[in-house]
Amino acid sequence: MKPLVKKILLGTLAVPCLALAGFVGTAQLRWDRTFEAPYPEIRASSDSAVVARGSYLVNGPAHCSYCHTTTDQWPALDSGAVLPLTGGNRFVLPVGTFITPNLTPDVETGIGRRSDAELARMLRHSVRADGRAALPFMPFQNMSDDDLTAIISYLRSREPVRHEVPNHDLTMMGKGLMAFLIEPQGPEGTPPQTSPAQAPTIARGKYLANSVANCAGCHTKRSPMDGSAIGEPFAGGMVMEDEKNPDKIFVTPNLTPDAATGRIAHWTEEQFVARFRVPRKAFEGSHMPWMAFRRMSDDDVRAIYRYLNSLSPVANATGPSYQDKPAD
Incomplete structure (x- = not known):
């Protein structure tokens, strides 16, 4: 290999190596920065x-x-x-x-x-x-x-x-x-002094679904890297691993009232409440905290149902909640 060509190749390889080294070094110095x-x-x-x-x-x-x-x-x-x-x-x-x-x-x-x-x-x-x-x-x-x-x-x-x-x-x-x-996530504006009264209202459901029960957190597709939202709110599609079976995944369903793809679009309010009273998970290993949500009052469950049904429909077919893990 000619010396000039060799120098060019070495220089070409050195640039990404130096960039990677710089990234690693800076990350090691800054990852625990304070706010x-x-x-x-x-x-x-x-x-x-x-x-x-x-x-x-x-x-x-x-x-x-x-x-x-x-x-x-x-x-x-x-x-x-x-x-x-x-x-x-x-x-x-x-x-x-x-x-x-x-x-x-x-x-x-x-x-x-x-x-x-x-x-x-x-x-x-x-x-x-x-x-x-x-x-x-x-x-x-x-x-x-x-x-x-x-x-x-x-x-x-x-x-x-x-x-x-x-x-x-x-x-x-x-x-x-x-x-x-x-970076730290803070409140949107000034948080309220009191929460909406414990009654089956859309306002109460909105508060619970977004600020307490985290329905939006799991039923919105998110980046597996940093957890940032990359899908429509409440339209499902977030993928979660099955810790006991590496060949399977859980996919959160679409909770918007889309007639074709919304999981609860055709449920009555009574059916929704009844599901929260069933003493089991539909799938072993599911990340849905049914054992905690079973302790919610009927009024709070009804409030969430009414809020979800007030959302704009989003067409997003998420498939079964428990699926085979796609091949890499």
């Missing part, structure tokens, strides 16, 4: 009514118990047990492995080491106590002040359980996203 966000004026209450409301939200529509327990505890949840939210549930994604934290008030391993303001900032502004951005797994940014207070009050009222949970383990892809793309 500023206000601390909401939220303080835990010992009032029994506030704590009871927090219990309803945590164990029902907000389904905190679904993520902040481990899968071997779910049969107990399905039977109606109220368990300590000791965390440890693992979510394995291309960007890393995420482990849910201990939400009991233990002062060494749980939220006992955090102030009310730090917890409220995490839930509303997606900024952790150390200032780092939290990935957008929870939809509580627009939750009302009263409901946020109720949730923190309930968590504070529980017995502390010492349970050390490992830190998240990010892949290089995950560190790259954290370094360059992921």
Whole structure:
């Protein structure tokens, strides 16, 4: 090979190698960057009514118990047990492995080491106590002040359980996203002081589906890389792995009232409510937190149904909820 040609080839190869090295080095330096966000004026209450409301939200529509327990505890949840939210549930994604934290008030391993303001900032502004951005797994940014207070009050009222949970383990892809793309998600405008009254209204359903129960989060197609929405809201199509069968996937159905592709477009309100009272999942391993949603009041379930039926229809055929995994 002629020296000039060799130099050109080496130079051509060096450019992407240097770029990759620069990306990796910068990602390693920036992935744990910190952010500023206000601390909401939220303080835990010992009032029994506030704590009871927090219990309803945590164990029902907000389904905190679904993520902040481990899968071997779910049969107990399905039977109606109220368990300590000791965390440890693992979510394995291309960007890393995420482990849910201990939400009991233990002062060494749980939220006992955090102030009310730090917890409220995490839930509303997606900024952790150390200032780092939290990935957008929870939809509580627009939750009302009263409901946020109720949730923190309930968590504070529980017995502390010492349970050390490992830190998240990010892949290089995950560190790259954290370094360059992921930023905290805050509320849209000023969150309300109070939530819509607990009645079967469209307003109540909209609040629950978007700001508490996270129907929009799972029933909207999202990027497997960073969780950003890439589909129409509530039109389904989000793909989730079956942890017990790598050859299968779950695909969330279209919840809009499209006559041809909407899963519940032809359901009556009574059928919708009845499905939430069935003590089982349609498919073993489904990510739908039926055990938590079964605890919702009839009025709240009806409110969600009425809100979903008020949406504009979106034609999006998602296929069966449980499918064969496509070949790579």
